[in-house]
Amino acid sequence: MADEELAKDLGPLAALTIGVGTMIGAGIFVLPRQAYEIAGPAIALSFVVGGVISLFTALSASELGTAMPKAGGSYYYVNHALGPLFGSIAGMGNWMGLAFASAFYMIGFGDFVTALVAVPAIDLDVIRISGTQVAAFFAGMLFIAINYVGAKETGRLQNVIVITLVAILTVFSILGFLQADLSTLKPFAPTKAGYGAVLPGTALVFVSFLGFAKITTVAEEIKNPGRNLPLAVVGSVVIVTTMYAILMIVMASVINWTELAAPGADPVVEVAEVAFGNSLGLAGVGAGLIIFGGLLATASSANASILASSRINFAMGRDKLITAWLNDIHDKFATPYRSIAVTGVIILVLILIGDIKILAKAGSVLHLIVYGLLNLALIVMREADVAEYDPAFRVPLYPITPILGALFSFALIAFMDRIEIGLAILFVVVGIGWFFIYARPRTEKQGVLSKYVLSRPDDMPDPAVSAATTVKPDGGDYRVMVPLANPEHETDLISLASAVASQRGGTVVATHIVQVPDQTPLASGAAHVEELDAESAELLERARADAETFGVPVETHTILSHRSFEEIFDAARTHAADLVVMGWGEDSHGSPGRAESAIDELTNGLPCDVVVLRDRGFDPGRVLVPTAGGPDSELSAAIAQMLQAEYDSELSLLHVTDESRDAGEEFLADWATEHGIEDANLVVVDDEDVEAAIERAAGDCSLLVIGATEEGLLSRLVRGSLALDIVDDVDCSVLLAEKQRKRSMRERLIG
Known part of the structure; x- marks a missing residue:
């Protein structure tokens, strides 16, 4: 199956709004009550800390993204630089982290829906599904369908949502500032933990900073990624961090934080009622506008997360870390529709069974693992001095920036609750197990780090060489079959096949098809091979000698058949060939311009890739x-x-x-x-x-x-x-x- 490309149809605004649209939702509309409960007004510092941690990783992601604008973003960079073992961890973590986050955003969306209309709960024998979850479930189905039909439609929707949302929050901030009483901010860190609550607060609200990395997951679809990707990634972090800090200060200065943290409180709506009511006499309008904004915010967050998560799945399938069945691109919409469908099912299940705080922190902790690995990936790409690594953007203050990015990302995990830390450990273990059980025998890609270590075994510590050897992908045994017929072209065909096998760490399978007359049973022909084709043994021995000069393993087979050219493709199936290298025989191409004959083309698909040498x-x-x-x-x-x-x-x-x-x-x-x-x-x-x-x-x-x-x-x-x-x-x-x-x-x- 051909590896198909994704269309480049996302402009800079659409890319920026994927990040901003995802990040602007949770922090201001879904989590303020829980956030104020942890840190009081100092939660503004929690958002600043989260923004700083994100900024380090955003800079690293920008450099990697301009050098490698690939679908999969963070996952792809980790897999390419650190290898498929870490790629499996990052891929599973990123994919499921986005699924958790998507479910979290959709439940937030459902909460705003139920503030407008009554949605009945559903009581089953084993589970009770609240009205919020019911609304979230159907909204999730809608946004999965939107992503199914294509990135351009998704980008246009994001533009409208985010521009409208930013306008609402700007008005909200201005009116709130006019009603602000800064004395309500004293003491600034009033909770029992004082300023020690800032980092636990960051652990809670970090789900608000997942959007910038989602931009890199669609890098393959961004126009002019060398310029637009860094602008979108770094710009989204700076914009959102600034907005969060201002909004949290404004809200706590309009209504005392203790009231905002009270059980059942809805801080953003309550502040809107005061701000709009005192300034314009439109308390009800303000509340309605904020509820509408909450719908937009959580919708845009969910929409962007679903878009990104499906593409992680798509990229992993392309690298053979999960089944290639997920790689298919829709004929009409040009989207990885199977990836979107599978991811969508997971999100819908999480909506039905998930708790909103656990979903938020689970999404954060899995992303923090990926962010830490992403910063390490940048260091590897720089230090390995890879020839093709030529980013249009380079992080400032290297290597301090990626080192701090990795340290801060991993360190923040320690401030999560036990259930989220356990989930992080579980996903690391699952990723490692998945690599050795499923991916290692199938994937062929070897990471830059492993190649670097194995290419310098004498200069590297023995444990490093041993570890690189242990995790080196098997990729199966890549088999290059060469059907030989003409001694004049044997050397060239074997040279070509051996060069490919050498680069893929594979085996050359040299075959010679001896055609037996229809009147002679094949079993009888086996006793008379020398009479039927006196050159067979010599031809295969020469092929073995030529292939061995390349240092690749060689198999030789004599195949008796009543057919000649047509037998090549059956032999390829029999010997599990990944590639057939064959000569251009005069009687081979009754199907001009293709590798197979006209009969083969009509009756069978090719068993593997084929190259035909006109020598x-x-x-x-x-x-x-x-x-x-x-x-x-x-x-x-x-x-x-x-x-x-x-x-x-x-x-x-x-x-x-x-x-x-x-x-x-x-x-x-x-x-x-x-x-x-x-x-x-x-x-x-x-x-x-x-x-x-x-x-x-x-x-x-x-x-x-x-x-x-x-x-x-x-x-x-x-x-x-x-x-x-x-x-x-x-x-x-x-x-x-x-x-x-x-x-x-x-x-x-x-x-």
């Missing part, structure tokens, strides 16, 4: 990859990247466009970054004749890597195909790449 002398010195972003382009990019790593190839990417050159350059740069080959030469050509442009560019290269055609079989049989025409017309060797994926019969016939 005119295998020379990977100068590799050209034309791309228009088609579904086979991922495989083209992966093959080119592995050849570059193995042979130090000069790699060029080509995009031919008949539209805006600027748009073409932006597309190609984004595509190169997406596939980890941003150091390649980027070439954009304005030309309506794509074939001619590719052929001209191929004149300067030694190997052309091109994706299979997307045209249907019927049109190809009538008109041929661009890919096949290029293969025939260029002078260099050509690799035709075709990614394994499902295609309907209509797609196979028509395209």
